[in-house]
Amino acid sequence: MSQLVQIAPLAPAEGTFPAVPMLGLDTLWFQVAGTICNLECTHCFISCSPTNHAHAMMTLDQVTSYLAEAKRLGVREYYFTGGEPFMNKSIFEMFEAALAQGPTSVLTNGVLIKDKTAERLQALSDASDYSFDVRISVDGYGPEDNDPVRGAGTFDRIVEGIAALARVGLNPVITVTEVCGEAGTRAGRTRFIELLRSLGLAQPRLKILPLLRIGAEEQRARGYHKWESLAGAHLTGDELAALQCSSCRIACASGVFVCPILIDAPGARMGDTLEATLRPFPLEYSACFTCHAEGLSCAT
Amino acid sequence: MRDVTRVAFLGGIYSNYLALDAAIRAAKARGVDAIWALGDFGAFGPHPDRSVELLREHDIPGIQGNYEESLSSNAEDCHCGYTDPRDNHYAQISYDYTFAKTSAAYKQWMGTLPKQARLELGDQRLLLCHGSPRQINEFLWESNTPTPFIDRMLDANDADLIVCTHTGIHWQRRDDRGRGVVNVGALGRPANDGRTNVWFAILTSGPHGVQTEFVPVEYDHERLAREMTEEGLPDEFVETIRTGWWTTCLEILPAKERARGQF
Numbered sequence: 001m002s003q004l005v006q007i008a009p010l011a012p013a014e015g016t017f018p019a020v021p022m023l024g025l026d027t028l029w030f031q032v033a034g035t036i037c038n039l040e041c042t043h044c045f046i047s048c049s050p051t052n053h054a055h056a057m058m059t060l061d062q063v064t065s066y067l068a069e070a071k072r073l074g075v076r077e078y079y080f081t082g083g084e085p086f087m088n089k090s091i092f093e094m095f096e097a098a099l100a101q102g103p104t105s106v107l108t109n110g111v112l113i114k115d116k117t118a119e120r121l122q123a124l125s126d127a128s129d130y131s132f133d134v135r136i137s138v139d140g141y142g143p144e145d146n147d148p149v150r151g152a153g154t155f156d157r158i159v160e161g162i163a164a165l166a167r168v169g170l171n172p173v174i175t176v177t178e179v180c181g182e183a184g185t186r187a188g189r190t191r192f193i194e195l196l197r198s199l200g201l202a203q204p205r206l207k208i209l210p211l212l213r214i215g216a217e218e219q220r221a222r223g224y225h226k227w228e229s230l231a232g233a234h235l236t237g238d239e240l241a242a243l244q245c246s247s248c249r250i251a252c253a254s255g256v257f258v259c260p261i262l263i264d265a266p267g268a269r270m271g272d273t274l275e276a277t278l279r280p281f282p283l284e285y286s287a288c289f290t291c292h293a294e295g296l297s298c299a300t
Numbered sequence: 301m302r303d304v305t306r307v308a309f310l311g312g313i314y315s316n317y318l319a320l321d322a323a324i325r326a327a328k329a330r331g332v333d334a335i336w337a338l339g340d341f342g343a344f345g346p347h348p349d350r351s352v353e354l355l356r357e358h359d360i361p362g363i364q365g366n367y368e369e370s371l372s373s374n375a376e377d378c379h380c381g382y383t384d385p386r387d388n389h390y391a392q393i394s395y396d397y398t399f400a401k402t403s404a405a406y407k408q409w410m411g412t413l414p415k416q417a418r419l420e421l422g423d424q425r426l427l428l429c430h431g432s433p434r435q436i437n438e439f440l441w442e443s444n445t446p447t448p449f450i451d452r453m454l455d456a457n458d459a460d461l462i463v464c465t466h467t468g469i470h471w472q473r474r475d476d477r478g479r480g481v482v483n484v485g486a487l488g489r490p491a492n493d494g495r496t497n498v499w500f501a502i503l504t505s506g507p508h509g510v511q512t513e514f515v516p517v518e519y520d521h522e523r524l525a526r527e528m529t530e531e532g533l534p535d536e537f538v539e540t541i542r543t544g545w546w547t548t549c550l551e552i553l554p555a556k557e558r559a560r561g562q563f
Binding site for chain 1: 446455554
C-alpha cells in the first residue's frame with residue numbers, strides 16, 4: 001500500500017510565491033530505488049522504508065533513456081539516490097552508464113557495502129575519467145546517537161561499509177544531518193573528522209545537512225511553522241540562482257520532478273522528459289524555505 | 301601587423317611574483333606574440349603589488365578573476381566559491397592579507413579589467429575567462445567537467461576553445477577539431493603533485509590546428525617561502541610552496557583530484 005503523504009503547496013499568506021528560473025540543467029538526480037529502503041530513519045524527509053512503494057524502483061532502461069537525453073542537454077553531473085540505491089539490482093550497470101558521460105555520485109546508508117561491493121565500486125571508479133563519489137549518511141559519533149535515528153545496530157554496519165571503502169582506496173563523503181545537534185559546530189565537525197580518520201580515511205570529507213521538516217521528520221520533531229514560507233518574498237537573481245532547483249531535476253520511475261526534496265508533492269512533477277521540465281517553478285512549498293534560508297543543496 | 305600565432309596564458313598568480321617573472325621570461329624565450337593573464341593576480345603569497353607591477357611593466361593584458369572582482373569592489377571575502385568551512389577559513393586569511401597589502405590604485409585598476417576576452421588563433425575562436433564562461437568562480441576540474449557539458453558551454457558562447465584557470469591544476473580536453481577546454485593551471489602554487497614547479501600554457505596555431513603546451517616553471521621557491529613566513533602567512537601555505545602538496549582549500553577538490561594529493 002502506498003504510504004505517500006502528499007505535500008500540498010502553501011496558500012500565499014501575502015503576495016505570491018517567487019518562481020525560480022531554470023538556468024540550465026547541470027545536475028540530474030535519479031530516484032533510483034524509489035522510496036524503498038532497508039532502513040526507516042525517523043528524520044527521512046520522504047519517509048522511505050521497506051514497505052513504502054509510493055515511488056517505484058527505476059529500471060535500467062529508464063535510467064539510460066534519461067542519460068541519453070541528459071547527454072544531449074549537456075548535463076554536468078549525476079546523482080543516484082533513493083531509498084537505498086544498492087537495493088536496485090541494476091545499480092552497477094546504471095553507475096557504469098552514468099560514469100561513461102559524467103561525474104557520478106551515489107547517496108547510500110552504507111549498510112549494504114561489503115568488501116565485494118567496495119571492490120566493484122573501486123573498479124568502476126578506476127575505469128572512468130570522471131569522479132565517482134560514494135556518499136554515506138551517519139547521524140552520530142556512535143550507536144547511542146545514530147541508532148535511535150537510523151535503527152538498531154545500524155551504526156556498526158555503516159562504519160563497516162565506510163571501512164570497506166577505505167580498504168579499497170575509495171574516499172566516501174560522509175553526510176550528517178543536524179539531527180545530531182552538535183554536527184554543525186566546529187567541535188562537532190572536528191569530532192566527526194577524527195572518527196573518520198580512525199576508520200582509515202586519511203582525507204576525511206564531511207558534509208553537514210540541515211533537516212527538512214517534512215515526511216517522517218514532521219512526526220519526529222515538528223513540521224514547518226506558518227512563517228517558514230517564501231510567500232511574498234522577493235529573491236534577487238543571485239539568490240534564485242543559488243537554489244539547486246535553478247539547475248537540477250530528478251528523474252523518478254513516474255516522471256521528472258523539480259528537485260530531490262519534493263518528490264512527494266504531486267505539483268512538483270514537471271513532465272515526462274527532462275526537456276519538458278526546463279521552465280520556471282514556483283517556490284510554494286515549505287521546504288523551499290529551508291533551501292533558501294539555509295543555503296541547502298543536496299549535491300556534494 | 302604580424303599575425304598572432306603563439307600566445308602564453310598565465311593562470312592564477314596568487315602573488316607569486318618570482319614565478320611570474322620566470323614565466324614571462326620563459327614565454328618570451330619561446331617567441332610568443334602575446335601573453336595574457338587570466339586573473340587572481342593576488343592571494344596566498346607575499347607582497348601582492350609586486351605581481352601587478354610586473355604585469356604592468358610588461359604590458360600584459362589581463363582579465364579579472366574573483367580576487368580582482370572582490371578587491372576592486374571592497375568585498376569582504378574572495379568569493380572563491382568554496383563551500384566547506386575548512387576551505388573558507390584559509391581563504392579568508394589569504395584574502396584579508398591581500399586586501400590589506402594591495403594598493404588602492406591597483407585595486408581601482410583591477411576593476412577596469414574585462415571579465416572575459418576573445419581571441420582568434422588560427423581558425424579557433426578562444427574565449428578567455430577565469431572560472432568558466434558563465435561564472436567567474438566556477439571550478440572546471442578535469443574529473444567533473446564532462447564533454448557534453450563542455451559542448452554546451454561552447455555552443456552557448458559561440459566559441460571553439462575555453463581558456464580558463466581558477467582550479468590551480470592544469471588539464472585539457474579537446475575533440476578532433478580542437479574544440480574544448482584548456483585549463484592553464486596556476487603560477488601561484490604547485491599543482492598538488494609533490495613537485496615545487498608551477499605551470500602556465502602556450503597555445504600555438506600551426507598547420508595541424510592549435511596545439512597546447514603546458515610549460516613547467518622552476519623558480520626560487522625557497523625565497524618565496526621565506527618571504528611568506530616573514531609576512532606572517534600561515535605555515536600551511538609555506539609548506540605547499542616547499543613540498544608541492546596542497547595543505548589547504550582541499551575540500552573543493554573532486555574525488556579523483558583529491559586522491560592524487562597527499563592531504
